[in-house]
Amino acid sequence: MRAVVVRSYGGPEALELAEVPVPEPGPGQVRVRVRAAAVNPVDVATRAGALVQGGIMAAREVTGLGWDVAGVVEAAGPGTAGFAPGEEVIGLSDRLDLPLGTHADQVVLDADAIARRPAGLSPEEAATLPLNVLTADQALDRLGLRAGQTLLVTGAAGAVGGFATELAALRGIRVVAVAGEPDEDLVRGFGAEIFVPRTRELPAAVRSAVPGGVDAAIDAAVVGLPALEAVRGGGAFAAVVGGAAPPALRGTRVSNVWIRADGPRLAELALLAADGRLTPRVAGTFPLAEAATAHRLLEKGGLRGRPVLIP
Structure with a gap:
């Protein structure tokens, strides 16, 4: 072969x-x-x-x-x-x-x-x-957010970030999506409530939209420390690229998400995609x-x- x-x-x-x-x-x-x-x-x-x-x-x-x-x-x-x-x-x-x-x-x-x-x-x-939707799903599980809480997703127009946005919205989580300006309609279509264009002043932009900072972040774009600074003290942060996690400042719970195969969960997520709820x-x-x-x-x-x- x-x-x-x-x-x-x-x-x-x-x-x-x-x-x-x-x-x-x-x-x-x-x-x-x-x-x-x-x-x-x-x-x-x-x-x-x-x-x-x-x-x-x-x-x-x-x-x-x-x-x-x-x-x-x-x-x-x-x-x-x-x-x-x-x-x-x-x-x-x-x-x-x-x-x-x-x-x-x-x-x-x-x-x-x-x-x-x-x-x-x-x-x-x-x-x-498989790789991208399971990464997003396992990152969300790691954060442990409840419906109504806020989540920052960097790279929200990308593969992992897009799935993270959609899955979070399905869980009733309020998503603050970071992407390029031409992608605003795309990520809002994924369920993002707040859109923040990519900017060097990411913490200020996010905290302006969510006073005090978001409850958690999934850093799909590997932004690192600026994304962490947008999270409130004591919040949670998930890095989805191995070794890319920033220091756990202000009591933030920081973790690297190392993907693991999970056939039963993949079956559920695939049905969501077939039903049009994932893209x-x-x-x-x-x-x-x-x-x-x-x-x-x-x-x-x-x-x-x-x-x-x-x-």
């Missing part, structure tokens, strides 16, 4: 479409034939060697890419229940010890990392969900052989969605 890999870390030109053995599912695992796989910033970081440099992933001769997947179950390993060959699924490959990722013809995942794909979502749409966004589709083009598009910035690879 084919898989997108890197043998030496670097720019998009380091990507290679290689022939590799078809993976076999072990106990509690399934093999999925990939129909669509999103490209995320973590894939760019992996390709560039940032995860190895940060001590998050071990260096190896061949490194596969890809976290998100939509596809069809091909085979199940021993002791695997709940999924049969031929079922349409979506899933998340969150194990950094595995040699290959989802940017391939086939991928093996733990059975508890996948969910059935609702009929109302195309494979391309579904492939943009998957596909920023173009590309064959596996054009993975470098998708990486360049993502690195350029300004996307409202994720590039998706189609084997």
Whole structure:
């Protein structure tokens, strides 16, 4: 089968479409034939060697890419229940010890990392969900906000920030969304109550709209300290990029959100998307052989969605 890999870390030109053995599912695992796989910033970081440099992933001769997947179950390993060959699924490959990722013809995942794909979502749409929607959902859970409380979301027009805005609004949380001025209508459509254009004076702008500061923040744009300063004393702050959390000033409860696969919760979130209450966004589709083009598009910035690879 084919898989997108890197043998030496670097720019998009380091990507290679290689022939590799078809993976076999072990106990509690399934093999999925990939129909669509999103490209995320973590894939760019992996390709560039940032995860190895940060001590998050071990260096190896061949490194596969890809976290998100939509596809069809091909085979199940021993002791695997709940999924049969031929079922349409979506899933998340969150194990950094595995040699290959989802940017391939086939991928093996733990059975508890996948969910059935609702009929109302195309494979391309579904492939943009797992990593980003679970990150947003788990960040919200970490903050522990109640209906009526206020949440600052930076990067609210992006993939994680957009889902965080929508999920918070569904929970009755008042969202203060930070994004570029052209994206105001977009993020208000996601359910944001207050819009703050990107500005160097972020704390002042937010506190002007919410006197005393917001109850919590999800820093999807990796703003760092300015976003923290917009949170009231004793509030909560969630960084969604590993190692990006600022110091816990003024008694703020600060945490890094490290994504974990969660098939049952992904199933619930996918149904919300199929019902139109969450918004998957596909920023173009590309064959596996054009993975470098998708990486360049993502690195350029300004996307409202994720590039998706189609084997």
